[in-house]
Amino acid sequence: MPYAWTTTDRTAPAAELRLWPHQSLSAKGFVTFIGIFFFLALFPIYAVLGTVLLWGLLPFMLAALWAIWYALRRNERDRQILEVLELSPDHLRLTRHNPRGPAQDWEGNPYWVSVSLHEKGGPVPYYVTLKGSGREVEIGAFLSEDERKALYAELSDRVRQIARP
Template identity: 55%
Template sequence: MPYEWTEPRPGGPGNAPLEECHLWPFRSLPRRGMVVFIGITCALVSIPLLAVVGSPVLWGLLPFLIIAIGGVWWAIERSYRDGTVLEVLRLWPDRVALTRHNPRGPRQEWEANPYWVDVRLHADGGPVEDYLTLKGNGREVELGAFLAPEERKALHDDLTGRIARLRAP
């Protein structure tokens, strides 16, 4: 799953959170797979060029093929950069904090008292199916919009239980 809870640290050093959850987008194509894909694409594109090797037509086609392969490379790299988003949810006995590290934007932060935090799973009306939000301190923030619907449901159940334990005396 593209989220992971760290183990609670009883009596942790200083002001360390009791629990911490890291959420990240799923990467279906690892870097090694991207290199293989680009290599296979280059090989397949070069097969038709064998017929025009030694003729001026090769020099007319070659720039367009290089631009096409460069465009595919750029698009996949851009996807990797956009996929570097990381959300960190920290739970303390007296507060819940969410930090979102955006790939091309400022870091976003949200904090609230766990007693007033409401974990909501919106079946309809959100930008994605089973939209998960945290509401508290006068704001409602999304959590894990890049997760699959089943993962958001599992995270909702897990997070609801963990926050309920924080509220218990």
């Protein structure tokens, strides 16, 4: 799953949760995809090699290659999201590091924080939120539906354990 729990302090029940979007295309996969696309795009070019039509097709092939390159790189940059939830008996802090723009922070007292799972009505099904300190914030909206369900179960248990030792 694209999230991981770590225990930050062995003497107190403190933990840290890191969440990130699933990255399905590795660097090696990117190079392979671009290489295969380029190779397959050359087939029509071979047929018109040595003719004037080559100069008519070549810009479109290169434009398509550039567009795919750009779209994949832009998608990779947009998926560079990291959410860090720090839990301790007296403090809970959620920080979202966005790909562009400043980080977003939210803090609350674990005793008063509630974890909610909204099956409908959110931007995605099974929407997980933290509510406290006068605000309700989302967590893990980029996860899949099953991952959000598992996250809700784990997160509600951890918050309950830390808030009420």
